[in-house]
Amino acid sequence: MLFKTRDIFITGAVAGVLVSVVLLALPWPRGKFRWLIAAVATALGWFAWNLVLNDADATGLDVDAPVVMASWQDAGSGILAFVASALALTVYEPKESALRIVGAAALAGVVAFVFDIFVL
Numbered sequence: 006m007l008f009k010t011r012d013i014f015i016t017g018a019v020a021g022v023l024v025s026v027v028l029l030a031l032p033w034p035r036g037k038f039r040w041l042i043a044a045v046a047t048a049l050g051w052f053a054w055n056l057v058l059n060d061a062d063a064t065g066l067d068v069d070a071p072v073v074m075a076s077w078q079d080a081g082s083g084i085l086a087f088v089a090s091a092l093a094l095t096v097y098e099p100k101e102s103a104l105r106i107v108g109a110a111a112l113a114g115v116v117a118f119v120f121d122i123f124v125l
Contacts, residue, residue, distance in 0.1 A: 006059055007067055007078075008125055013055040016124045020086065021048035023120055024113045034109050042097050043090040047113045050089030054081045055125065067125075075122050082125070083118025087111060 025044035028034035034043065058066060058078060066077040091110035098106065 006062065007064060008055060008059060010056070010059065012125065013052060013059065016121075017048045017051035017055070019124075020051050020082070020117045020120050021045060024086070024090075024116050027112055027116050028109060031109075031112075033105050037098070039094060039098065039109065042093050043109055043113045046089040046093035047086040047117055050085035050087075051082050051117060051121075053089075054078075054085040075118070078125065079118055079121040082121040083114040086117035087114030090114070 021044040024047045025040050028040035028043055034040040055078070057063075058081070063078075066081070069076045069079075087110050090113040091106060094101070094106045094109060
């Protein structure tokens with residue numbers, strides 16, 4: 006087992022909260038609860054990625070690279086946060102521009118990635 010399941014859920018919830026705080030600082034995500042949609046999607050993406058790694062016992066993905074000090078596990082958390090947020094925002098706001106949706110999802114992914122470097 007890579008991480009305790011409890012740690013995955015706690016850190017995933019914190020990642021969602023951090024994404025909501027960052028997105029609340031911007032005007033577009035503040036409207037229509039878009040910040041909440043991205044935050045929940047980030048947490049769900051985080052849970053999914055790390056629970057799959059745990060189940061597969063993928064310890065080789067949790068080794069930090071020497072120069073960037075990040076692992077594939079960290080990157081995966083950010084990527085899943087981005088994908089889940091982009092998908093959720095697209096379903097929630099189908100007529101919104103791709104630039105806004107991808108921008109908000111990219112912020113969610115970056116926040117999750119940077120946070121994961123320090124916690125898991």
